[in-house]
Amino acid sequence: MRIANVRGRLAILREDLAVDVETASSGRFESDPDAIYREWDKFLSWAEGAAPDGGSPVAPGDFGAPLLCPAQVFGIGLNYRDHAAESGVAVPEQPAVFTKFPTCLTGPTAAVALPSATVDWEVELVAVIGRRAEHVPEEKAWSHVAALTAGQDISERAVQLAGPVPQFSMGKSFPGFGPIGPWLVTPDELADPDDLELGCSVDGRVLQRARTKDMIFSVPALVARLSAVLPLLPGDLIFTGTPPGVGMARTPKEFLRPGTTLDSYVEGIGELHNPIVAPDGR
Template sequence: MRIANLAGRLVLHTDAGAVDVQRASSGRFGADPQAVYERWDEFRDWARTAPTGPVAAFDEARVRAPVPAPRQVFGIGLNYRDHAAEAGLELPASPAVFTKFATSLAGPRGEIALPGSTVDWEVELVAVVGRRARDVSVARGWDHVAGLTVGQDLSERTVQLAGPAPQFSLGKSFPGFGPTGPCLVTPDELVDRDDLALGCALNGRPVQQARTSQLIFSIPELIARLSAVLPLLPGDLVFTGTPAGVGAARNPKRFLRAGDELVSTIDGIGDMRHRFVGRERVVGAETEG
């Protein structure tokens, strides 16, 4: 099953197009894309019955974040060996966890403002929690995952690394710094949920390429480790980490500039496309509006 947020309404993304969930379910499920995660098991069972309803074109320009308002957003650092190596850091003995504040979330298409000159890219697989998780075992980790989507953990490196203690959450939470999409895909739709090719390209040139089988801490282990500390709630997001190829590790360093286009892709899920603009352009547009 593939679901999406089409202009603020929950839809099933089928081969024929977009099926509006509220209409197809005769109001059993609402239009709010966020609300469905609180009833995920019930919704999944309903969707498996191949609901019928009017089919609309799946207009990519109208697609928004599949999970628009999560209560908790977790980020995992140094979760690929090659990324830890390029950063010159030892492999973590336990997941390095930070948060991205929810106001950083954005959809899979559009423009993102650059707040500084050292903004970096980080393509990531994002897991969405579909069932409350507390003290979950690794063996049961996948049972608590509603689905997977593509994410970018954009990072303003100067802010992230400023001061005596790094400010990961602030450096990664500017507006637009957490785009996700284009759809949420349930694990059963994928040939191998533990081994997905992911990557991103800058202005048509690949800059990151890896497979999720290279994760140090797998999705089930992340669910287990996080839920041992606090409850994971339906609709929460877990950005699982980025592989090697970030701009800060290049020689010379390469950061995002106004006019750049970044395409982020995960096989079996889809791609996101973003163009970067100067902060003054966005501020000016907001002032005029």
């Protein structure tokens, strides 16, 4: 099943048509795309058994961020061995966790304004929690994941790496620094949710390409490790880490520039197309 935010309203996608959930359910479920996770199991049962076919046509510009107000947004650093190597650090023995503040989230075609000349790209698979998870064993972790989506963990490197202690959460939380979408895909729709190709490019030049099977900590491992420390709540997001190819690790270093478009994808899910603009929006 594909679930989307269509013009600010929760929708189920059927091919190229959108079924408005509040209308189709006669008000049983709200139109707010964030509200559904409070009753995920009831929604899933209805959507799989009673949601009508058909719907209204949609265009790429109709889609907003599939979630905007999660309680918690986790970021995972250095989750691919080759990315750890290009960053000059050892492969982590446990997940390197930071947060992206929810106000950074934006939609799949939204413009991203650059606050500086040192803003980097990081394509990622993003997992959405559907059921509260506390001390969940890895073998049961997928049952707590509602859906997957594509994301960009855009990063202002000067702020992120400013000492004496690095400020990952601040450097990764400027407005627009968390494009996600274009919709959510439930894991059962994917042949192997543990092995998906992902990548990104700028104006057609490929910058990153990898497979999620190469993550050091898989989605189930991350759910298990995080839920061993704190509860994961319905609607929480986990940005699962970026593969090699970031601009900071290149020689010479490369960063995003106004007037370009950052294109990102995850196999079986969809694509993001985010124009990169100057601080004044041009």
